[in-house]
Amino acid sequence: MARILKVAAAQMGPVHLADDRGRVVQRLLALLREAHATGARLVVFPELALTTFFPRYWMEDQAEIDTFFEREMPNAATRPLFDEARRLGIGFYLGYAELAAEAGRTRRYNTAILVAPDGRIIGRYRKIHLPGHAEHLPKAPFQHLEKRYFDVGNEGFKVWRAMGGNLGMCICNDRRWPETFRVMGLQDVEMVLLGYNTPTENIHHPEPAHLRMFHHLVTMQANAYQNGTWVVATAKAGREDGFAMIGGSCIIAPTGEIAAKAMTEEDEVVAFACDLDLGAYIKRTVFNFAKHRRIEHYRLITERTAAEPPGAG
Numbered sequence: 001m002a003r004i005l006k007v008a009a010a011q012m013g014p015v016h017l018a019d020d021r022g023r024v025v026q027r028l029l030a031l032l033r034e035a036h037a038t039g040a041r042l043v044v045f046p047e048l049a050l051t052t053f054f055p056r057y058w059m060e061d062q063a064e065i066d067t068f069f070e071r072e073m074p075n076a077a078t079r080p081l082f083d084e085a086r087r088l089g090i091g092f093y094l095g096y097a098e099l100a101a102e103a104g105r106t107r108r109y110n111t112a113i114l115v116a117p118d119g120r121i122i123g124r125y126r127k128i129h130l131p132g133h134a135e136h137l138p139k140a141p142f143q144h145l146e147k148r149y150f151d152v153g154n155e156g157f158k159v160w161r162a163m164g165g166n167l168g169m170c171i172c173n174d175r176r177w178p179e180t181f182r183v184m185g186l187q188d189v190e191m192v193l194l195g196y197n198t199p200t201e202n203i204h205h206p207e208p209a210h211l212r213m214f215h216h217l218v219t220m221q222a223n224a225y226q227n228g229t230w231v232v233a234t235a236k237a238g239r240e241d242g243f244a245m246i247g248g249s250c251i252i253a254p255t256g257e258i259a260a261k262a263m264t265e266e267d268e269v270v271a272f273a274c275d276l277d278l279g280a281y282i283k284r285t286v287f288n289f290a291k292h293r294r295i296e297h298y299r300l301i302t303e304r305t306a307a308e309p310p311g312a313g
């Protein structure tokens with residue numbers, strides 16, 4: 001029998017600094033219900049879904065920074081989302097800023113959780129590839145301070161057996177790195193869930209705007225195919241207090257084809273009934289890892305971080 005998992009990417013339009021958690025959760029609830037009405041059993045919400053994309057702002061007061069973080073999950077603000085998902089029997093991925101106490105120290109992660117249809121948190125991913133910078137760039141049009149506000153995730157790229165398939169998670173910038181997908185591919189991932197906030201403007205280098213969407217799609221389409229996996233990618237999009245972010249939430253098939261894609265930069269649900277067995281022929285043939293991978297030639301990938309040119313002569 002075909003293993004069909006109908007999944008929805010629940011794109012959000014802008015969340016402004018003035019929008020409180022209660023208001024955001026009301027929008028998440030509306031998206032959740034809309035996704036459920038399409039027959040979806042799993043919904044993917046964006047990265048840092050509960051707040052504006054605060055790494056664009058330079059802040060020095062730790063108490064102010066911590067207002068963007070959640071100390072527990074669920075909490076009073078997000079409990080209605082968990083309750084409604086359980087009532088509807090629908091699972092979800094949710095990105096948020098996590099404040100954690102670990103070995104007597106406070107840690108801050110850019111986190112996503114996987115919540116089962118019965119309301120249990122069954123998976124957690126803490127973002128590993130943190131883009132941007134840690135120092136203030138006063139001349140830049142806005143900041144990208146993930147390296148200042150977050151610790152590097154310490155739980156690796158995992159895959160969970162859930163909802164009848166092998167589900168993996170990553171967050172935003174992770175999607176640009178083949179290592180993210182290959183580590184999950186080596187755990188036989190069948191669907192990668194990810195949320196993102198991608199500013200339309202590249203503050204580090206002037207780029208034509210269309211390249212932002214092109215690079216977003218080309219990396220995920222290639223990685224989907226090279227690992228024979230579905231990818232469900234959900235944006236927080238539009239202009240947050242005037243700062244533009246791309247839309248383009250989409251569901252990508254293991255063939256690398258785009259199965260469904262958002263049309264707007266607003267709150268929008270796109271859904272697709274994914275055959276979790278579609279990637280099997282790719283894993284059996286061209287990307288049969290057991291047969292074709294040559295790990296004896298891949299050592300540099302884990303031994304060297306930065307590129308070094310070959311020695312002269």
Ligand code: CDV
Pocket residue numbers: 047131132144171172173174176196197198199
């Ligand atoms: N939130 C992100 O990780 N955004 C990055 C931007 C900085 C390029 C991204 O890869 O989309």
